[in-house]
Amino acid sequence: MRERRVLLTGAGGIGGVNFVRSLRLAENHYNERFFIVGTDFNTYYIELPEVDLRFRAPRHTSADFIPTLIKLATSNKLEFLHPHPSPEAKVVSENREKFEELGVTLYLPRPEDIMPDKFHVYRKLSSAGVNVPKTIHVKLVDDVDAAFAELGKPLWIRAMKGAGGRLSLKVNSPEEAKMWIKLNVVQGRARQDEFIIQEYLPGRDLAFDSLWFKGELITSYLRERLEYPFKHISLSGLTGTPSVARILRDENVSRIAISAVKALNPSPHGFYSVDLKEGADGLPKVTEVDGKWHTTAPLWGYAFAKAYNKPSYNIAYTYLRLGYGEGVSEALPKTDLFLEEHYLIRQMDSGVVLKSKERSYRVV
Numbered sequence: 001m002r003e004r005r006v007l008l009t010g011a012g013g014i015g016g017v018n019f020v021r022s023l024r025l026a027e028n029h030y031n032e033r034f035f036i037v038g039t040d041f042n043t044y045y046i047e048l049p050e051v052d053l054r055f056r057a058p059r060h061t062s063a064d065f066i067p068t069l070i071k072l073a074t075s076n077k078l079e080f081l082h083p084h085p086s087p088e089a090k091v092v093s094e095n096r097e098k099f100e101e102l103g104v105t106l107y108l109p110r111p112e113d114i115m116p117d118k119f120h121v122y123r124k125l126s127s128a129g130v131n132v133p134k135t136i137h138v139k140l141v142d143d144v145d146a147a148f149a150e151l152g153k154p155l156w157i158r159a160m161k162g163a164g165g166r167l168s169l170k171v172n173s174p175e176e177a178k179m180w181i182k183l184n185v186v187q188g189r190a191r192q193d194e195f196i197i198q199e200y201l202p203g204r205d206l207a208f209d210s211l212w213f214k215g216e217l218i219t220s221y222l223r224e225r226l227e228y229p230f231k232h233i234s235l236s237g238l239t240g241t242p243s244v245a246r247i248l249r250d251e252n253v254s255r256i257a258i259s260a261v262k263a264l265n266p267s268p269h270g271f272y273s274v275d276l277k278e279g280a281d282g283l284p285k286v287t288e289v290d291g292k293w294h295t296t297a298p299l300w301g302y303a304f305a306k307a308y309n310k311p312s313y314n315i316a317y318t319y320l321r322l323g324y325g326e327g328v329s330e331a332l333p334k335t336d337l338f339l340e341e342h343y344l345i346r347q348m349d350s351g352v353v354l355k356s357k358e359r360s361y362r363v364v
């Protein structure tokens with residue numbers, strides 16, 4: 001039997017664990033065999049994924065990060081590298097040639113598409129005519145007053161860079177916004193000029209996940225986030241990845257999300273995520289577009305493939321096949337890959353359930 005030899009970074013993270021889980025499911029569904037070498041910076045979480053070999057890797061900021069991956073790829077004869085966390089994907093994408101010279105295949109967006117700063121995205125999207133929340137870069141403290149005068153209240157403040165809604169907060173007055181900036185500057189989390197402030201969007205929290213190959217949309221799906229874990233112990237109520245989300249079908253939202261990806265890069269290649277939030281008027285506005293995997297994307301694919309015994313739902317496997325240059329195993333819809341009104345319910349140590357009106361399927 002043919003064995004695919006894969007190097008996965010961030011293997012101990014939630015996305016990484018579910019990426020491996022998806023490939024293990026594909027071994028059964030497609031009669032394949034994967035030899036997976038996983039790395040993670042965290043000494044403990046590296047124990048979690050079902051990999052063949054596991055290694056601790058240095059942080060992506062370390063000069064040893066790329067040499068470590070090269071060493072692992074060479075000594076284990078690995079053919080394909082999937083850096084799952086965006087900061088690692090960005091560094092790997094910047095060092096693309098070093099891997100390609102060794103015959104290690106990558107299927108990644110260009111570096112500038114990965115983790116672009118939020119103000120850059122705002123400007124890019126708004127000049128392309130994509131619906132975005134009105135946003136102001138806070139360069140000086142006085143810009144906060146100008147923002148409230150111009151945009152009204154409440155407003156949404158956040159750090160320009162970083163994921164997981166980094167340093168995000170709903171603020172009701174210039175005083176609150178200034179105190180938030182000051183606290184974070186004093187405690188060394190950000191510089192004074194590293195915040196943006198934008199109109200607060202109270203509506204549905206939507207996410208679009210999409211796979212592209214040389215500018216062509218392969219498949220995508222849309223969902224609504226309904227609950228975040230531990231939300232009561234976070235000031236913003238956002239804790240990065242939802243504990244409950246449901247699949248939606250909405251042609252208009254998918255069209256906006258596709259135009260957002262194309263505004264970032266007219267020829268997208270790899271996995272791209274878009275976040276949208278609806279305003280008080282019910283209109284979706286794009287808050288983020290990034291050449292990254294939303295955390296739950298591999299898990300959605302795994303859950304649907306397992307619950308419906310339909311291998312082609314397995315989006316991590318589809319990605320890998322495309323990365324290997326083999327195309328898709330069967331035709332996929334360009335949008336709405338998954339069945340609507342299905343809920344993915346997950347919480348720490350509590351398993352994962354995929355639930356529709358008719359049935360409830362425990363997938364993990």
Ligand SMILES: Nc1ncnc2c1ncn2[C@@H]1O[C@H](COP(=O)(O)OP(=O)(O)OP(=O)(O)O)[C@@H](O)[C@H]1O
Pocket residue numbers: 133156162163164165166168198199200201202205238240241275277287288
């Ligand atoms: N203007 C806004 N008003 C209200 N909520 C917002 C606004 N912008 C973003 N949010 C909320 O914050 C979440 C995180 O924002 P966004 O996706 O733009 O940033 P991020 O830091 O890249 O987050 P992540 O890495 O978790 O995707 C959004 O999914 C949304 O729920």
Ligand SMILES: [Mg+2]
Pocket residue numbers: 164275288
């Ligand atoms: Mg986001």
